[in-house]
Every structure is written in structure tokens, then in C-alpha cells.
Amino acid sequence: MIRFKIILFSICLASVVLPSSFAQxxxxxxxxxxxxxxxxxxxxxxxxxxxxxxxxxxxxxxxxxxxxxxxxxxxxxxxxxxxxxxxxxxxxxxxxxxxxxxxxxxxxxxxxxxxxxxxxxxxxxxxxxxxxxxxxxxxxxxxxxxxxxxxxxxxxxxxxxxxxxxxxxxxxxxxxDPAAYVRDNDPEYVARRLGELQEALSVAVDAASAAEIRTADLQARSAALEARASAAEARLAESEARLASVSASGGKLAAVAAAQLTKGLFGAAKPVPSEVFAGVEKLRTATPAITSTEITASLKAEGIIATEKQVKAVLAVLYGEF
Incomplete structure (x- = not known):
């Protein structure tokens, strides 16, 4: 499941100067x-x-x-x-x-x-x-x-x-290069790719000794992806730690960000089909109060296959409806 995350950095504004004391x-x-x-x-x-x-x-x-x-x-x-x-x-x-x-x-x-x-x-x-x-x-x-x-x-x-x-x-x-951006910024994508390569490696090992060369290649690729996954997990852990700090302040922003973090929307390895985007936009424009369940059913009636999760993702993207 793709997870939302919010990364909080600090910047002391010179051309963007923010006060350091909030006492008053x-x-x-x-x-x-x-x-x-x-x-x-x-x-x-x-x-x-x-x-x-x-x-x-x-x-x-x-x-x-x-x-x-x-x-x-x-x-x-x-x-x-x-x-x-x-x-x-x-x-x-x-x-x-x-x-x-x-x-x-x-x-x-x-x-x-x-x-x-x-x-x-x-x-x-x-x-x-x-x-x-x-x-x-x-x-x-x-x-x-x-x-x-x-x-x-x-x-x-x-x-x-x-x-x-x-x-x-x-x-x-x-x-x-959106595909490269996803690869470089989505730890979940790296983890999935690692799992796919490990599964392929298992099949190759069980197949025959003729697969040994390919197995070695897959092992090398798996090791490289493991390194990338470790680095990505470290970044994700830092993001979650920062999010926990925000949550402790009791601000509404932390609650919203935490909810989105578990929704599974960021940088999907398998993008939502363009016809789903177009269908949701058309239905939402025609009927602003339409629900994700109704949209999913309407798309199906039009011959467009989409899950309700995909429909909710498009609504979140285009209209900020979480």
C-alpha cells in the first residue's frame, strides 16, 4: 500500500525570514x-x-x-x-x-x-x-x-x-521524467520491485542449472535494489518521526497528514489509467455531489474498469477529497 508522508524541513528565511520566538x-x-x-x-x-x-x-x-x-x-x-x-x-x-x-x-x-x-x-x-x-x-x-x-x-x-x-x-x-521521479522518491516502489526480483530469482533457481547465469544477474540487481530500499526506508523513517512530532502538537495538520499517510496514493508504480481520470472528471463535473461508489458503478456501466480505491485516488488528486 502506497503511503502518504509529509517531510518537515527547516529554513531560516533571509528573503523569507520567519520569527524564532512565538511567546506573544x-x-x-x-x-x-x-x-x-x-x-x-x-x-x-x-x-x-x-x-x-x-x-x-x-x-x-x-x-x-x-x-x-x-x-x-x-x-x-x-x-x-x-x-x-x-x-x-x-x-x-x-x-x-x-x-x-x-x-x-x-x-x-x-x-x-x-x-x-x-x-x-x-x-x-x-x-x-x-x-x-x-x-x-x-x-x-x-x-x-x-x-x-x-x-x-x-x-x-x-x-x-x-x-x-x-x-x-x-x-x-x-x-x-515522471517514471524516474517515482523510482527515486517512492520507497514502496523500490520494495515492490525488490520483491518481484526476489520472486524471479526463486523461480530461476528452481528451474535448472542453466539459469545460474541469470540468477547471478538477478542477485546483483537485487542487492542494488536492497541498498536503495534501505536508503529509502531510512528516509521514510525520518519522515514518520517528523510526522509523529507534528502529531504530538495536537495540530489538525498532523491528523490530516497521518490519515493520508495510510491511504496508499503516493507515486503508484501502476498509474491510474487515463480513461479513469477522464471518466471521474466528467462525472464529478456533471454531478459535484456524486460519491466514489456511484462513480465506480457509472464507470463500469460505461465499460471502464476501475476500483473504488482508484476513484478515491483521483478525487483526492483533482479535488482534495480524502
Whole structure:
């Protein structure tokens, strides 16, 4: 089962400077918060309090509409981090945003940008980020964590954010060779390939002595894959340890990430067929409230074979429905 994972790195922003101390808190809607938002050139359009959660609609010169949601009291430094992250995205030359959503829970800041235009070097990038770009700030660290749709491949792009150019360079690399990206970034894929090679090795050994040469070759390939699997497992263990740290903070982000980690969606070795993507998009567009079970049945009636797990994966990719 493919597992979701979130990797949290740290970055001290020079062009992206985040505060190191979160000692000062202000209640949502207090004068300190209003003053900080106003000084950043951001206007409060509306505010709604419901069940301990405060929702704002904000606006600025660069971002005509900003959806901003907080839970309980808002650490002033977290708010500064959110505004600082907005400033970073506002400075991008490759991207023109259509909408931005911010959420703050304690020290955790999450920013999602839906671009109206996104391109680099004449290459259109808008079509490969159907769910937009997501950034996560915790303490002094900034990570990106979003999805790329490249043909029939669905790739999860995540890591430390060090600037616009570096992120776009990594995106272009994944777009150029999505299969290589899956091989290099999906430990589950390496483990599966290792299992396949080990099974082939067993068959070859049982077949005949004539298979000895092939067996030796398979052993060499298996050893190489074992080394890659060990390295991949180490990276996965580090990711899970970081995720456990996030979970301990009690933030909603950790709960969501943990749920996705067990869903089995990242970088499938056997991509979801393009006709399944097209079928789900057509049905979802026609009937927004349609369920994954109904979609699966409708696809089957059209002669498109798809499991409900595949349908749920496509819904998560295209519409953020987990």
C-alpha cells in the first residue's frame, strides 16, 4: 500500500525570514492582530466566528481574495509567518494567484495558492498543479507539499522550500521524467520491485542449472535494489518521526497528514489509467455531489474498469477529497 508522508524541513528565511520566538499571543480579532494585518496592507473584508474557529475574508493589492482561518488564540509570530509567506509568494515572477487560503493553528501555518497563471521559461505549469501549491510553516521551517499531474502519473512533490527557482527546477525535473521521479522518491516502489526480483530469482533457481547465469544477474540487481530500499526506508523513517512530532502538537495538520499517510496514493508504480481520470472528471463535473461508489458503478456501466480505491485516488488528486 502506497503511503502518504509529509517531510518537515527547516529554513531560516533571509528573503523569507520567519520569527524564532512565538511567546506573544493575541486573541483572534484583537487590536494587535488587526494592527499587524493593517500594516501589511491587508484589508479585512469579513469575519465570522463559529465553534471556536474564526474565518476571515481578506484582500490586498497582490491577492484580491485571501481566505484566512484560525482556531482559538493566534500567536502573533505565527501571523507574522503567514504574512511573510504571503510576501514570498507575492514576489514570484512565474505565478499569478487567483485565490489564496491561509490557516493558523498555534505555531502551525498552512498556505494554499491556486494560480491563475503559472509558467517558467515558456513552459506552462498551470495544468500540472490541479490542486494548487501548498506550503507549511512550523517554527522556522517552510516546506512545500503538493501534487503534480503529469499524463497518467500522479506525483507528490514535497521537501524544503528554498526559493522559487529551486522549486520550479524540481518540478520541471519531475515533469520531464515522471517514471524516474517515482523510482527515486517512492520507497514502496523500490520494495515492490525488490520483491518481484526476489520472486524471479526463486523461480530461476528452481528451474535448472542453466539459469545460474541469470540468477547471478538477478542477485546483483537485487542487492542494488536492497541498498536503495534501505536508503529509502531510512528516509521514510525520518519522515514518520517528523510526522509523529507534528502529531504530538495536537495540530489538525498532523491528523490530516497521518490519515493520508495510510491511504496508499503516493507515486503508484501502476498509474491510474487515463480513461479513469477522464471518466471521474466528467462525472464529478456533471454531478459535484456524486460519491466514489456511484462513480465506480457509472464507470463500469460505461465499460471502464476501475476500483473504488482508484476513484478515491483521483478525487483526492483533482479535488482534495480524502
Amino acid at each position: 499571543n493575541v486573541a483572534a480579532g484583537s487590536s494587535g492582530m488587526d494592527e499587524l494585518i493593517g500594516n501589511a496592507g491587508i484589508q479585512v473584508i469579513s469575519k465570522e466566528l463559529k465553534g471556536g474557529r474564526t474565518s476571515y475574508v481578506l484582500s490586498s493589492a497582490r491577492f484580491p481574495r485571501i481566505s484566512f482561518e484560525t482556531v482559538g488564540t493566534v500567536p502573533l509570530a505565527s501571523l507574522r509567518s503567514a504574512i511573510g509567506l504571503l510576501d514570498v509568494v507575492a514576489g514570484w515572477k512565474s505565478l499569478v494567484p487567483t485565490s489564496v487560503s491561509l490557516s493558523v493553528e498555534g505555531d502551525d501555518v498552512r498556505l494554499r495558492v491556486l494560480p491563475a497563471k503559472f509558467s517558467s521559461g515558456g513552459r506552462d505549469l498551470l495544468s500540472v498543479v490541479p490542486s494548487g501549491l501548498t506550503f507549511v510553516v512550523m517554527g522556522n521551517s517552510v516546506d512545500y507539499d503538493f501534487r503534480l499531474k503529469v499524463g497518467t502519473y500522479f506525483l507528490r512533490l514535497q521537501g524544503r522550500f528554498s526559493g522559487e527557482a529551486a522549486l520550479i527546477e524540481r518540478m520541471l525535473g519531475a515533469i520531464k
